[in-house]
Amino acid sequence: MPSIRLTVDGDAVTRDVDARVLLVHLLTDDLDRTGVNVGCDSTNCGACTVLLDGRSVKSCTVLAVQADGCEVTTVQGLTPPDEPAAWHPLQSAFRDCHALQCGYCTPGMIMAAKDLLDHNPRPSDAEIREGLEGNLCRCTGYAPIVAAVRQAADELAAQPGA
Ligand code: FES
Numbered sequence: 453m454p455s456i457r458l459t460v461d462g463d464a465v466t467r468d469v470d471a472r473v474l475l476v477h478l479l480t481d482d483l484d485r486t487g488v489n490v491g492c493d494s495t496n497c498g499a500c501t502v503l504l505d506g507r508s509v510k511s512c513t514v515l516a517v518q519a520d521g522c523e524v525t526t527v528q529g530l531t532p533p534d535e536p537a538a539w540h541p542l543q544s545a546f547r548d549c550h551a552l553q554c555g556y557c558t559p560g561m562i563m564a565a566k567d568l569l570d571h572n573p574r575p576s577d578a579e580i581r582e583g584l585e586g587n588l589c590r591c592t593g594y595a596p597i598v599a600a601v602r603q604a605a606d607e608l609a610a611q612p613g614a
């Protein structure tokens with residue numbers, strides 16, 4: 453059984469995993485990352501989106517062994533463990549803009565949006581929609597999600613050093 457080492461939300465992890473195990477199942481079943489959701493299990497919905505070395509991936513499409521040596525960030529890694537109330541601006545913006553209803557898509561949406569803003573800090577609304585096109589939401593109609601990403605982008609751009 454292959455042995456892998458990776459970092460998950462800042463924690464060093466070493467595991468022996470079956471080569472067939474998906475990253476999403478390592479995260480949810482073994483590492484208690486309950487913020488990672490499984491929607492379709494077939495690369496369509498984006499509910500399982502996490503960052504792999506800073507780029508968003510659908511973790512139901514990545515083998516755990518492919519994450520060997522990588523840094524994985526889930527939505528649970530956006531808040532410092534010693535400051536659970538210190539929400540990331542994206543998390544606050546989703547709350548402020550009512551960008552969630554059932555919330556099932558939300559962790560994946562936020563991680564896809566983080567990838568977008570990390571690489572394009574001032575996206576147009578069209579670029580926000582394009583950046584989130586791999587993530588489906590059955591509840592909101594998307595407009596509040598776009599507004600939330602816009603608010604977070606504005607807030608991040610106003611931070612010192614941005
Ligand atoms: Fe991974 Fe839907 S559960 S894309």
Ligand code: FES
Binds near residue numbers: 552554589
């Ligand atoms: Fe329900 Fe998006 S808030 S699926």
